[in-house]
Amino acid sequence: MAYYKKIILGAIIISGVLLAGGIIYAASQGFNVTFEVSSPVSAYIKWAIPEGRVGAAGTNWDTMFYIKVKTADGSATLYTQPTLVTSDTWGRYNTLIDLSSVGAGTYDIYIKGHHSLTKKMDDITLAEGQNRLNFTQPDNSTATGTVRLLAGDISGATSSPALMGDDVINAVDLNIMLDHLDETDPTTRDIRANVNQDPEINSVDLSLLLNNLDQEGDQ
Amino acid sequence: MRQIRIIAICAFSLLILFGGHKSPILASVMQSDSYRIQFDSINFYGGRGTSSSYNLEDTGGEIATGDLASASYKLHAGYQQSPSYISIAAPAAVNLTPPILGVTGGAADGSGNVTVTTDDLAGYTLQIRASTAPAMQNGIYSFADYSVGGAPDFAWLINATDSEFGFTPEGADLVQRYLDNGANACNQAAGTDTADSCWDALTTSDVTISKKTGANNPAGSVTTLKFKAESGTDHLQIAGTYTATVTVTAFIN
Numbered sequence: 001m002a003y004y005k006k007i008i009l010g011a012i013i014i015s016g017v018l019l020a021g022g023i024i025y026a027a028s029q030g031f032n033v034t035f036e037v038s039s040p041v042s043a044y045i046k047w048a049i050p051e052g053r054v055g056a057a058g059t060n061w062d063t064m065f066y067i068k069v070k071t072a073d074g075s076a077t078l079y080t081q082p083t084l085v086t087s088d089t090w091g092r093y094n095t096l097i098d099l100s101s102v103g104a105g106t107y108d109i110y111i112k113g114h115h116s117l118t119k120k121m122d123d124i125t126l127a128e129g130q131n132r133l134n135f136t137q138p139d140n141s142t143a144t145g146t147v148r149l150l151a152g153d154i155s156g157a158t159s160s161p162a163l164m165g166d167d168v169i170n171a172v173d174l175n176i177m178l179d180h181l182d183e184t185d186p187t188t189r190d191i192r193a194n195v196n197q198d199p200e201i202n203s204v205d206l207s208l209l210l211n212n213l214d215q216e217g218d219q
Numbered sequence: 220m221r222q223i224r225i226i227a228i229c230a231f232s233l234l235i236l237f238g239g240h241k242s243p244i245l246a247s248v249m250q251s252d253s254y255r256i257q258f259d260s261i262n263f264y265g266g267r268g269t270s271s272s273y274n275l276e277d278t279g280g281e282i283a284t285g286d287l288a289s290a291s292y293k294l295h296a297g298y299q300q301s302p303s304y305i306s307i308a309a310p311a312a313v314n315l316t317p318p319i320l321g322v323t324g325g326a327a328d329g330s331g332n333v334t335v336t337t338d339d340l341a342g343y344t345l346q347i348r349a350s351t352a353p354a355m356q357n358g359i360y361s362f363a364d365y366s367v368g369g370a371p372d373f374a375w376l377i378n379a380t381d382s383e384f385g386f387t388p389e390g391a392d393l394v395q396r397y398l399d400n401g402a403n404a405c406n407q408a409a410g411t412d413t414a415d416s417c418w419d420a421l422t423t424s425d426v427t428i429s430k431k432t433g434a435n436n437p438a439g440s441v442t443t444l445k446f447k448a449e450s451g452t453d454h455l456q457i458a459g460t461y462t463a464t465v466t467v468t469a470f471i472n
Contacts, residue, residue, distance in 0.1 A: 028307065032465070
């Protein structure tokens with residue numbers, strides 16, 4: 001009799017627990033949602049300073065430009081920035097330039113400004129992630145250096161990298177300069193011959209050009 | 220006589236064990252305008268007993284009880300049989316593509332189908348939740364849960380300085396929260412399901428995404444879950460594999 005009582009009591013307790021806890025008719029399944037975030041090579045510019053700009057430091061160093069990446073021996077162009085962009089008055093361009101198509105490695109890196117000849121930094125190592133490009137130093141070291149973008153290449157249009165000058169300062173540029181000589185440029189940015197970006201095109205601009213006459217951009 | 224009583228009580232307990240106390244709505248065997256008899260049974264004895272702690276509904280002496288099944292049907296014979304079933308089929312995993320560029324930003328998308336099948340006329344409710352907050356993580360790094368003001372966003376949009384992860388469900392059984400006006404607003408009472416609209420955040424609490432009244436077996440009802448992650452153009456996202464563990468739960472209404 002005691003044996004049966006235990007069985008009965010046990011069964012009732014189990015039932016009670018189940019009833020008190022409640023049983024829900026449900027089905028559940030878990031799964032993972034995944035993806036990859038990669039860290040490609042990219043670059044920003046700090047600094048690229050055009051030659052001969054008037055005014056205090058950091059007030060007039062802006063330029064329209066594009067960059068180009070070549071193999072370390074300079075034999076092949078691996079990347080050309082597809083559109084022209086403009087640096088700030090400190091000569092910086094903080095928007096990251098995507099160089100994922102280039103990848104990490106050692107390259108020659110070029111910058112071409114809308115007033116100036118192409119400037120090259122030789123054998124620069126690009127790492128995964130963000131890279132700083134300092135065209136004021138020949139070795140891309142950190143501090144602001146003395147290297148400047150040589151002024152005077154003002155031929156061609158400023159609509160695309162391919163049309164922005166012939167990368168040589170010659171009679172073509174000189175004629176353009178002479179055509180604009182003595183004109184005023186109140187905004188200091190409207191006339192391309194105004195290479196020092198002051199309010200007028202005058203002998204200062206002409207002197208900068210003449211000083212670089214027959215110079216060619218770095219290849 | 221004593222043995223019969225003992226066996227009967229044990230049988231009640233087993234019925235409760237496998238059947239539970241929930242009383243899903245099933246096909247009624249008799250009904251009028253004012254009442255409906257869900258089940259009936261001719262048996263030796265039975266009834267409902269309650270106390271402050273327990274509910275007990277028992278029956279005994281039925282014949283021809285048990286389960287029968289074929290490819291198309293399942294039969295739970297007997298008054299106290301577990302009267303219905305529900306199943307769920309979710310993707311094993313969802314991979315979002317393409318890879319997001321951590322420096323310059325980008326978006327990755329992916330989707331998977333969740334199929335809920337039930338023979339219960341009460342239908343089903345489907346819920347979703349994430350195991351962590353924020354949902355999408357890679358160690359100490361993460362994508363924020365998609366920002367919504369209240370109702371889901373009709374169109375996916377994040378700030379250039381942010382990275383976020385969210386989802387939108389698609390299907391015939393979506394609840395109001397994921398129905399839209401076809402133009403610019405979600406949570407519409409008489410709304411429709413515009414593709415790729417009504418983006419929401421995953422949370423660690425269950426959120427109902429689909430609900431249906433009526434059985435849908437054997438085909439089941441499909442809800443497509445679309446996931447999106449994006450890192451803004453002015454946001455730096457650390458490289459690596461990011462994972463969110465998502466749980467979908469379906470239950471009988």
